[in-house]
Amino acid sequence: MRVHNAEIVNTLNRLADLLEIDGENPFKIRAYRNASRVIGGMSHEVSDWVDEGKDLTDIPGIGKSIAEKITTIVKTGKLPYLKDVESHTPAVLSKLMRIDGLGPKRVQLLHEKLHIRSIKDLKQAISSGKIYELAGFGEKVAKRIQEGIKHLTEYESRYALNEAVPIVQTLLSYLKQCPRVTEVECEGSFRRRKETVGDLDILAIAVDGKSVIDYFIQYDEIKEVISQGKTRSTVRLRSGIQVDLRVVPAQAFGSAQLYFTGSKAHNIAIRKIALQHNLKINEYGVFDGNERVAGRTEDEIYRKIGLSYIEPELREDRGEIEAARDNQLPKLITLQNIRGDLHSHTDATDGNNTLAEMAKAAASKGYEYLAITDHTQHLTMVHGLDKKRLLQQIKKIDRLNEQLNIVILKSAEIDILEDGSLDLPNELLKELDLTVCSVHSKFHLSQAKQTERILRAMDNPYFNILAHPTGRLINRREAYQVDMENVMRAAAMRGCVLELNAQPERMDLSDVQCKMAKDMGVKLVISTDAHEVSQFDWMQFGVYQGRRGWLEASDVINTLSLSQLQKVLKRR
């Protein structure tokens, strides 16, 4: 039984929760959480490293003790130390920690004094009034816990980035109307362009914080005000999303941006570096003793501590700080670098617009080329193209190409069948400018079989692009089991390209996998998989994800001119 990184991440996090409830040394707890985060951000399976006998303490944040525990987890699937902790602090208590308003201390008290071990117990303790017997538990706290329990089930999932965009836009335009606000921005994971955002962190510049907060809480989309002070406030919108507003003066804008953008791990890391320079960073600036020495811009702050400017998308403490120190940061890809889209559908299968409409829409974006990639026959439920219909489409494209100022590339999204063969014969594939190949069936094959299936498909000399390589749907479907490292190695050797699918619910590959591909020398393509003209706009989300994966224009083939692109697509 192979132990995946996700399981190690979970185990270490649970352990940290329970130790925190136990009142253990906070720095020890941080060490576990930090190790968990580092492993979560790794592209390689730690279990492979253990099998290969590599030294896990080479991983930053992992020392002798945690390395031993991970090795135990990988080799036995269990961790006796965790069992040990659970014998006096039940595992379910870590669930209670997820309730808003409940931290380690209160959970500990609830468990010790009232023997509460579940949400049900907790509800009972509140309704019976027993909870008020505990020190520090008044009516407000009890109410907050009740609300917290409700929210736990109501708003569990995070929002896809594209869903957050209109919510942010409406809120920002409201805040901009506040006469005292001179600048307002959304920071946090939204600014880091994570594929999903949990809450919104809004930063406003104003001299008088209180008046801005007073204005903010009048916003008519607010469902409840959770907290409200002189410089910050937290509310929940009717949509369920939580919003934190922070107001700072203009001279602190950069430091507040930095602080509010995060990530938390990135902030901790740069504050540590500041300490090495005998400086202190907080949200109000960089301080040498009591003197503020920087703070107006982020750039100024990074330079003060010997780093070059780090783009928000990179701020995850996954090597960007070391790269900034060594002047080795990537020059990240931008939307302007994109010259075409290589994955789109028409009404010939499951798209909503005609071939001509799609082509014109792509041309109006300034693209040089667009690949039409309708589904193939195996996908019967969308009326996939057979040989005859594909040939008809090819002729149609020839005619259209004479009329339009964009080159339509002949292609198809070809099903990879269970045995690794492609859903159309090679004599037809050779008529195409490129192929986009994907797995649409048999998601539950074993990892070995799924990997073998894809490798076999790549053996076909007409195979160009592996579309949505893991098949995951955010919040809805797990990725199928596939050895991505193996797939990438094969792609690099064969000159195959991996897609970063920009559909907001796919975002497939992940940021970490993009970086892994780049590091392994695999070329990527960022494609929208548009099923109607408006979906070409999803390109921006793909670019964001690529930036989070450290991609530069040179890593992505649809930044190439048409003639350069055609060279890359010729595998033989």
Add this chain to the structure above:
DNA sequence: GCCGTTTTCGGCCCGACTGTTTTCAGTCG
């Protein structure tokens, strides 16, 4: 528990808001 351009020991990011307190602990970001 981790880590080292002061260090293998003694540090470990920093501040706002709330509630239940009589000066601060707990939680959150």
